[in-house]
Amino acid sequence: MAHQLRKSHPLLKLVNHSLIDLPTPSNISYWWNFGSLLGFTLLIQLASGVMLMMHFLADDSLAFMSVAYTSREVWYGWLIRSLHANGASLFFLCTFLHIGRGVYYGSYLNENTWNIGVLLLLLLMATAFMGYVLPWGQMSFWGATVITNLMSAIPYVGDSIVTWIWGGPSVNSATLTRFTTLHFLLPFILMATILTHLIFLHERGSFNPLGLISNADKIPFHPYFSAKDAMGMALATVLLMTLTFYFPNLLGDPENFTPADPMKTPDHIKPEWYFLFAYTILRSIPNKLMGVIAMFASILVLLLLPALHTSKRQSMSLRPLSQLLFWVLIADFFILTWIGGQPVQNPYTLIGQTASFIYFFTILILLPLTGMIENLLIKPLRYRPYGPWKIPIMPTWGN
Amino acid sequence: MGPEFGRLAYVRHVITYTLSPFEQRPFANYFRVGLPNTWRRFRSSVFRVTPPFVVAYAVYSWGTEENERLKRKNPADYANDQ
Numbered sequence: 001m002a003h004q005l006r007k008s009h010p011l012l013k014l015v016n017h018s019l020i021d022l023p024t025p026s027n028i029s030y031w032w033n034f035g036s037l038l039g040f041t042l043l044i045q046l047a048s049g050v051m052l053m054m055h056f057l058a059d060d061s062l063a064f065m066s067v068a069y070t071s072r073e074v075w076y077g078w079l080i081r082s083l084h085a086n087g088a089s090l091f092f093l094c095t096f097l098h099i100g101r102g103v104y105y106g107s108y109l110n111e112n113t114w115n116i117g118v119l120l121l122l123l124l125m126a127t128a129f130m131g132y133v134l135p136w137g138q139m140s141f142w143g144a145t146v147i148t149n150l151m152s153a154i155p156y157v158g159d160s161i162v163t164w165i166w167g168g169p170s171v172n173s174a175t176l177t178r179f180t181t182l183h184f185l186l187p188f189i190l191m192a193t194i195l196t197h198l199i200f201l202h203e204r205g206s207f208n209p210l211g212l213i214s215n216a217d218k219i220p221f222h223p224y225f226s227a228k229d230a231m232g233m234a235l236a237t238v239l240l241m242t243l244t245f246y247f248p249n250l251l252g253d254p255e256n257f258t259p260a261d262p263m264k265t266p267d268h269i270k271p272e273w274y275f276l277f278a279y280t281i282l283r284s285i286p287n288k289l290m291g292v293i294a295m296f297a298s299i300l301v302l303l304l305l306p307a308l309h310t311s312k313r314q315s316m317s318l319r320p321l322s323q324l325l326f327w328v329l330i331a332d333f334f335i336l337t338w339i340g341g342q343p344v345q346n347p348y349t350l351i352g353q354t355a356s357f358i359y360f361f362t363i364l365i366l367l368p369l370t371g372m373i374e375n376l377l378i379k380p381l382r383y384r385p386y387g388p389w390k391i392p393i394m395p396t397w398g399n
Numbered sequence: 400m401g402p403e404f405g406r407l408a409y410v411r412h413v414i415t416y417t418l419s420p421f422e423q424r425p426f427a428n429y430f431r432v433g434l435p436n437t438w439r440r441f442r443s444s445v446f447r448v449t450p451p452f453v454v455a456y457a458v459y460s461w462g463t464e465e466n467e468r469l470k471r472k473n474p475a476d477y478a479n480d481q
Contacts (some may be wrong), residue, residue, distance in 0.1 A: 215408035
């Protein structure tokens, strides 16, 4: 009908299908807000990043000074820089909570969406890593040196790959310029990948906390979840502004206030907080190559979750044993993050190795085992004994 | 593309009743039922959520103290020094 332009216009009907008339389960909780929050945070990062790029000079003798100039002389440059730096932390906070929701509620059973999500995580980590190098402070330079040097552990071609990445015999101006280009480019690739993530999600529709098929109880996205998401964005904005205005350097490293000096190594080289869990796993294994493999495995293990799902029920909401193990995993993640910021001394090394072991053991062995135990604890599926139709009383995804 | 309203599910013999928002109290029983229900929800999940964090805090506390201890000299090693 002509007056329902949102359903007939070629462009508007895409917006309509995704954000207005999208059938959404009525019972999705606040854990489902983090997807839209991630999109919101990406927009903040894009806007603030483009404005920072207008003043940034990608040369090793000018970068640090240009960032200081932006913060001091450009109107509201201090605000744009603080928003961008703290926005990255908000981005990762929302990502970890979004993934945690996925693990708890069995969202990984939507495999296409999940696999693209893991790719998004890797793209995000690459973008953030390169972005941190740009201010060319001590931690920028030495963090880049440590992490890019890890590639030399690859047999035969490792050293060549590292020299190719650096564009020289060490991290230098060429490295900075190419990281600037890639840091600008990757967010747009991220946006395109997010679109495919959403396309696959909208094929089936969102899951819900109960883990049951919700087709009989769906409500339109607008106004219910547009309002709920707007509230989530308002709360996230409060958090981001509190950090930006009151504690802008809380999550940063003081070393980055010193310009990069290749002749002076900082006492404690460590990445930003969102990489510390991977840093712990990397340092837990004495062998360099195995440490690198373990670090990548800590992210790529997420791809195995669909295959490791042994429970007959999708969500953990009715599985108390799995719930306990889930929170063991989360507490272990906190321990890994703490240890990543500590020096390589006793007893931190022992705790880090134990926590790394617990991380992989819980995901690969304990959670699947617990799923199987819980299957034995539920009553068998019953069918209605009467009526013209025969459907199971508790249908679940995957059947 | 994807499920749309009208093609989601076929459910028969379900009758729903609703009351106009103008005929009911907003935030009805918000505290009288809401607070005991919140306590019930907290009780049903607290012993699954908090034990791992209690253990994690104990590890953090012990690890920090042990690291400090290992950086100190032991006075007993120097008890017989002249």
